[in-house]
Amino acid sequence: MTHLLFILPRATVYAVLGVISISTVSGCSNPAPAERNAPEFNTVTADDANEDIGTYILPQDTAILYEPNAEEIFYGKRLLNETKRLLPEHVGAQMNCNSCHISQGKVPLGDPYINSYNTYPRVMPRAGKEIDLEARINGCFQRSMNGKPLDRESPEMQAMMAYMKWLSQNTPKEHKVDIKNAGAVDTSLTPDPIRGEQIYQAQCATCHGDNGEGLKDSRGDIVFPPLWGDESFNIGAGMARTYKAAAFIKYNMPMGIQTKGLWGHGNVLSDQDAVDVAHFFTHQPRPDFAGKVNDWPSGKKPKDARY
Amino acid sequence: MKNKKWPLIILIVGIIGLVIAFIIGQLLPNMRTSTSNIEVDITDPALIKKGAYIARTADCVACHTTLDGETYAGGLPMLTPLGAIYSTNITPDKDTGIGNYSFDDFKNAVKHGVRRDNKALYPAMPYPSYQLMPDEDVAAMYAFFMSDVKPVQQANLKNELPPVANWRWPLAYWQVLFDRKREFVPETDDALLTRGQYLIEGPGHCGSCHTSRGIGFQEVALSNADSNKYLSGAVIDGWRAKSIRGEHRGLGTWTVAELNDFFKTGRTDTTAAFGAMAEVVEHSTQYMTDDDINAMSSYLKTLSPAPNKEETLPNKADTTTQKLLDGNYDSRGATLYAEYCQVCHRADGQGVARIFPALDGNSAVYSKNADSVLQITLSGGRMPKTPYDRMAFTMPEFSNLSDADVAEVVNYVRNSWTNQAPKIDVNDVVKMRAFLAKKPKTSTDIAPDLSIDAAEKGANQ
Numbered sequence: 001m002t003h004l005l006f007i008l009p010r011a012t013v014y015a016v017l018g019v020i021s022i023s024t025v026s027g028c029s030n031p032a033p034a035e036r037n038a039p040e041f042n043t044v045t046a047d048d049a050n051e052d053i054g055t056y057i058l059p060q061d062t063a064i065l066y067e068p069n070a071e072e073i074f075y076g077k078r079l080l081n082e083t084k085r086l087l088p089e090h091v092g093a094q095m096n097c098n099s100c101h102i103s104q105g106k107v108p109l110g111d112p113y114i115n116s117y118n119t120y121p122r123v124m125p126r127a128g129k130e131i132d133l134e135a136r137i138n139g140c141f142q143r144s145m146n147g148k149p150l151d152r153e154s155p156e157m158q159a160m161m162a163y164m165k166w167l168s169q170n171t172p173k174e175h176k177v178d179i180k181n182a183g184a185v186d187t188s189l190t191p192d193p194i195r196g197e198q199i200y201q202a203q204c205a206t207c208h209g210d211n212g213e214g215l216k217d218s219r220g221d222i223v224f225p226p227l228w229g230d231e232s233f234n235i236g237a238g239m240a241r242t243y244k245a246a247a248f249i250k251y252n253m254p255m256g257i258q259t260k261g262l263w264g265h266g267n268v269l270s271d272q273d274a275v276d277v278a279h280f281f282t283h284q285p286r287p288d289f290a291g292k293v294n295d296w297p298s299g300k301k302p303k304d305a306r307y
Numbered sequence: 308m309k310n311k312k313w314p315l316i317i318l319i320v321g322i323i324g325l326v327i328a329f330i331i332g333q334l335l336p337n338m339r340t341s342t343s344n345i346e347v348d349i350t351d352p353a354l355i356k357k358g359a360y361i362a363r364t365a366d367c368v369a370c371h372t373t374l375d376g377e378t379y380a381g382g383l384p385m386l387t388p389l390g391a392i393y394s395t396n397i398t399p400d401k402d403t404g405i406g407n408y409s410f411d412d413f414k415n416a417v418k419h420g421v422r423r424d425n426k427a428l429y430p431a432m433p434y435p436s437y438q439l440m441p442d443e444d445v446a447a448m449y450a451f452f453m454s455d456v457k458p459v460q461q462a463n464l465k466n467e468l469p470p471v472a473n474w475r476w477p478l479a480y481w482q483v484l485f486d487r488k489r490e491f492v493p494e495t496d497d498a499l500l501t502r503g504q505y506l507i508e509g510p511g512h513c514g515s516c517h518t519s520r521g522i523g524f525q526e527v528a529l530s531n532a533d534s535n536k537y538l539s540g541a542v543i544d545g546w547r548a549k550s551i552r553g554e555h556r557g558l559g560t561w562t563v564a565e566l567n568d569f570f571k572t573g574r575t576d577t578t579a580a581f582g583a584m585a586e587v588v589e590h591s592t593q594y595m596t597d598d599d600i601n602a603m604s605s606y607l608k609t610l611s612p613a614p615n616k617e618e619t620l621p622n623k624a625d626t627t628t629q630k631l632l633d634g635n636y637d638s639r640g641a642t643l644y645a646e647y648c649q650v651c652h653r654a655d656g657q658g659v660a661r662i663f664p665a666l667d668g669n670s671a672v673y674s675k676n677a678d679s680v681l682q683i684t685l686s687g688g689r690m691p692k693t694p695y696d697r698m699a700f701t702m703p704e705f706s707n708l709s710d711a712d713v714a715e716v717v718n719y720v721r722n723s724w725t726n727q728a729p730k731i732d733v734n735d736v737v738k739m740r741a742f743l744a745k746k747p748k749t750s751t752d753i754a755p756d757l758s759i760d761a762a763e764k765g766a767n768q
Contacts, residue, residue, distance in 0.1 A: 033710035033733045034740060061646040062639055062712070078634045081650070085632075104646065203757060206698045207662060218657045219628075256651060256663065256700040258754045259687035263650070264703030268757040 036060065041108070042178040043171055056114070056177040058106055059169055069162055072155075076163030077104060079156055080113075083145065085221050087156060092146035092287070094214055094222040094231040097160075100144065100239060102252050103262035105167065108179035109251040110265070115177050117161075117168040128297035133161060143236035146287050183251040186271045187243045187303075196280030199273055203254055204281070212284055228284030236289030239282070241304040246271070246278035282306075332476030335483060336427050339419040340411075343442055347410045349450040358451025361444050364599070365437065365510040366591035370394045374750055379452070380404075380459040384747055385431045386544070387524075390467035392429050400458035413449045414442060420482055427478035429466075430486070435529055439491040439509035485525035492532060494609075503606025504531075506599060507538075511591075514538060516548035516583060531610060539613035540674070545742050546582040547679040549671060554612035555620045556674050566604035570595065573691035573699075577658070577665040581688045581702070582679060585751035589691035616675075620727055625667070627723035628655040640719025643712055647705060648720070656724045662700055667724035677731045680717050681739045689751050701754050710736040 043054040064073045079086055081104065083096040102110025120133035131139070134157055138149035150157045171177060200208075207215055207224040214226035226232040238244045250271065255263040269277070292307045348354060362368070371394045373382045379398045384391035398404040405413065405423075412423045420427055420434035428434065437445075466473060491509060493501040507513050508530050518526040519541040528537035540550035540557070550557035558566070565575045573580040573588040580588045592600065612618045629635075631654040636642040648666075652658050656667030666672050671679055682688075687704035705713065713736045721728035 031737060031741060033737050036709040036712065037707040039707075060643075060712075062642050065642075074634055074636070081645075098650075103650070202697065206696070215659065215662075217653045217655070217659060219653070219655055221653075223653070223659050254698070254757070256702070257689075257698070257757055259689075259701055259704050259752070260754075261703055262647065264687065264701050264754070 041114075043175045044178045045175055052178070053175065054171075056169060056171060058114075059167070061104075064166060067166060072159050072162045073166045075155075076159035076161070079160055080104065080163060082221070087147075087150075090141055090145070090147045090150055092148075092231075093144070093225070093233055094216075095145045095225045095233060096222065097140060097145075099222070099225040100248065102265065105164070107252075107262060109181070109183040110263075111181055111248070112179065113164045113167050114179060115168070115171075115181070117164045118171055118173055118176060125298075125300060126295050133164065137161075142291065143289060144233045144239060146232075146234045146237075146289075182244070182247045185243060185247040185250055185274055189272055189275045191242060191279030192272075192276045193280045193283065196276035196278070199269070199277040200280050203268070204277065207254065208281075212281060227281045228286050230287060232286045234287040234289040235306040236292055236295070240286065240306050241302065242275065242279045242282050243302075243304045245282050246274040249278055250274035328480075329476055332479045335479035336419075336421040336425045339482065339488075340415040340421050340425070341419075342411050343414065345410060345442055345446050347446045347449050349453040351450060354447050354450040355455050356451075357444075358447035358449065359455060360594070361440075361448050361510060362451055363591055363594040364506060365440075365448070365512070366587060367397065369586055369590045370431075371397050374748060374753075377457070377459040377461065379456050380461045382461070382464055384464075385429075386746065387431075387468070389469060389472045392431050392466045392468065393464040394431075395463045396459065396461050397452060398456050398459040398461075399453050400460050403460055403462045404458060405452065406458060408449075410446060410449050413452070414445045417445055417448070420478075420486065426475045427482055429478065430481065430524065433512035433515045435486045435526065436509055436512035436514065438486070438489065439505065444510075481523060481525070485523055489529075492530070494531060499602050500606050500609060502599065503602035503604070506595075506603050507606055511603065513551070516543045516546075517541060517551050535611055535614050538607075538610065539616070540676070542676060542678055544583060545678055545682045545739060545746060546584075547671075547674050547676040548583065549674045549679075550613050550616065551607055552610040552613040552616075553608070554616040554618050556616060556670055557613060558607055558610075558670070559612070559619065560668065560670055561608075563601070563604045563608055566607060567597070567600050570600045570603065571597070572693050572695040574661050574664075574696065576660040578669050578671065579661075579664045579690045579700075581664075581671075581683055581690065582751065583749075585688065585691045586749060588693070589751065593691065593693045593695075623725045623727055625655075625724045627667075638715070638719065639712070640715040641723075643708070643716040644719050644723075647708075648716065652720075656720070656726075661696060666720045667726060669726075673721055673726040673728040675729055677717055677721060677728065677735065678739065680721060681713070681731065681736060682743065684713055684717060685736070685739060686743050686752060689753070689755055691751065692755060698757075699755050706740075710740065 038060070039058040041056045042052040043056050045051055045053060061077065064070050067073055080097040080101065084091045084094060098104055100111050101113060105111065105113030116133060120136055121130050123129065124131045134152045137157065137160060141147045141149050201210070208227050209215060212226055212228040212232065214222060214231070215224040217223050233239050239248065250266065250269050252266045254268070255265040257268065258264040258266070296305070368378060370383055371379045371381050376382055381394045381396040383394045385394070396404040399406040401407055408423055415421045416423070416428060418434060418438040418440060420430065420432060422428055491505055494504055495501065514526045514529060514537060517538045517540060518528055519536065519539065521527045528534040531537050535552065538551045541548050553559055568575045569578070569580065570588065570592040573585060573593065630637060630641065631645060631649065636645060651663040652666050656665060658665040683702055685704060685706050687702045689701040690699045692699040711733050714731055714733045718730050720726070
């Protein structure tokens with residue numbers, strides 16, 4: 001072996017390899033830093049959904065700092081994210097607003113707040129009358145969060161309103177961002193609760209618990225809300241309705257299972273899968289809702305209403 | 308006058324030298340190969356089973372299979388700075404695979420990096436590690452590959468190295484310099500630690516990723532006895548394969564039990580395997596026996612701190628959690644964290660056990676080199692799938708963020724809570740984004756198939 005090394009000394013080999021490696025490292029210049037690739041949506045008028053009249057650019061929270069009421073907007077955002085921890089007197093369930101409003105209400109089909117500021121007041125069939133945004137938010141506090149309404153003039157309510165106003169990005173009142181709040185699911189499908197339970201155990205229970213009890217973080221704050229039981233949403237919540245829940249699940253659940261999307265969420269279940277699993281968990285025991293007697297005063301109750 | 312002749316003389320000497328080097332390069336591989344007297348009964352079920360296990364410990368499938376390709380049919384590119392080298396078809400197909408390999412051919416390729424036609428293999432194949440494997444184990448693998456692997460007719464892809472670099476004969480010199488013949492030398496007479504050391508150094512070829520490489524792309528140490536640079540961390544495929552020696556940023560904060568859990572299930576209560584290590588767990592370590600896993604973990608925990616690295620980092624109090632809980636976003640990184648990361652990784656950076664990895668106190672996060680954090684932030688990735696947890700979770704890509712913001716949020720997570728790590732700048736993000744644009748996707752780069760149909764077909768088993 002030594003005679004070989006004499007013919008081709010080590011130093012020579014190192015030198016050759018060195019030249020090769022240096023020549024590969026140099027000589028390539030880097031491109032300019034990438035700017036944020038913000039999601040963009042068309043804006044349309046309320047009467048003619050086909051007429052594109054502008055572009056809505058989804059804002060990043062860092063832009064809040066440029067607003068005169070930045071502190072209020074940030075407070076609103078935090079209240080929506082951590083409703084249970086920050087407003088325990090008003091939240092009965094282990095729920096936050098953003099347990100259902102994906103990624104701070106910024107994702108189409110994930111119950112976004114993008115159009116909320118401009119959509120209300122509007123006539124809601126469930127209430128049978130015109131409801132403004134404060135009343136709509138309080139509806140969530142009483143139903144989805146099984147708690148008590150906020151004072152309409154309270155700083156907390158005003159802060160949440162401020163966040164939603166900021167998120168509307170000054171879209172004119174009579175305009176609307178061309179997105180859907182919820183996706184479609186075939187409401188003619190008949191649910192199979194047995195299959196629903198199997199799907200629940202395979203794809204939901206890791207986070208929401210084998211008994212629907214949800215999961216808290218190491219500080220005791222809720223991460224995955226309970227889907228049934230005393231600490232879940234009550235029967236007055238939209239999420240207690242099979243087909244509404246199915247539409248949510250299909251496009252938004254589970255989270256953390258895709259490489260795309262802000263929560264890496266959704267799009268693994270078929271319509272039938274979603275309807276089956278939604279029927280299973282919506283029909284588990286959950287708190288009653290006293291105000292149910294006033295719902296759908298003019299009839300037309302949807303077929304999946306729980307009362 | 309005299310001087311004019313010199314260039315000619317140099318040229319002639321150079322050419323003669325090259326010719327001699329070429330001829331010797333052709334002959335060198337013959338000095339590495341050997342014939343053995345082992346008769347391998349490739350139909351022996353016990354031997355095949357043993358070979359299947361050994362092939363798992365050597366993780367052959369990881370490199371010799373592509374994302375959508377047939378098992379062991381090769382075709383996976385290894386991106387070298389000079390161009391791609393493709394892994395080869397090692398199914399027993401007679402035309403395109405290793406169907407015509409005798410046991411000696413197989414052994415010489417696996418242990419000595421010399422293929423059947425006596426040409427040297429690229430050291431992308433970890434034969435410097437595999438040469439520690441006893442011939443009996445290689446014989447078992449041979450029985451497995453010949454009898455239990457489905458033959459696949461798939462021609463090997465041509466390497467994309469430029470001329471000169473694609474000559475194979477210089478590799479023979481690489482082998483002379485960097486892969487001398489050696490035997491496995493146990494560090495202790497403890498049976499458990501010896502087994503662990505053997506698995507780590509030999510079939511496990513941990514050093515291929517976790518040991519840095521020298522000027523000839525050789526691992527700077529092939530064993531702990533060589534130097535304490537062995538397994539002290541390196542960068543490969545845009546991942547920081549962290550130091551797995553004893554210092555704080557290495558495995559200093561890990562227990563044997565945590566390592567066992569990690570090798571078996573790909574997660575612990577606070578962390579999860581991601582990137583290339585997720586594939587190692589998915590394809591290799593989850594199949595290993597509890598005894599073998601415990602041996603590896605126990606051996607790793609005997610390794611001293613790597614040279615020139617802090618044995619322990621200074622204590623640092625967590626002021627981050629309270630600020631996030633109070634909405635006191637005192638940096639752009641904090642605002643970004645609250646918007647994009649906090650929902651899963653939480654205000655206290657502890658994540659959720661076995662679902663979302665902790666960022667605080669996670670040695671993959673605060674390693675000196677930020678490449679792993681950068682890559683997973685830009686491209687996402689998933690945990691390994693094993694039977695021990697019902698679901699394998701995925702981190703989504705945050706490639707829509709600006710490069711400047713990615714730098715901000717990466718610096719934030721690496722220096723919040725009790726974490727402390729060097730800062731990166733926007734150019735590091737630019738480089739990683741450019742690198743990722745060229746990098747081929749591997750199975751743990753993409754989301755799992757969670758559809759109910761897939762589950763019924765056993766895709767999650």
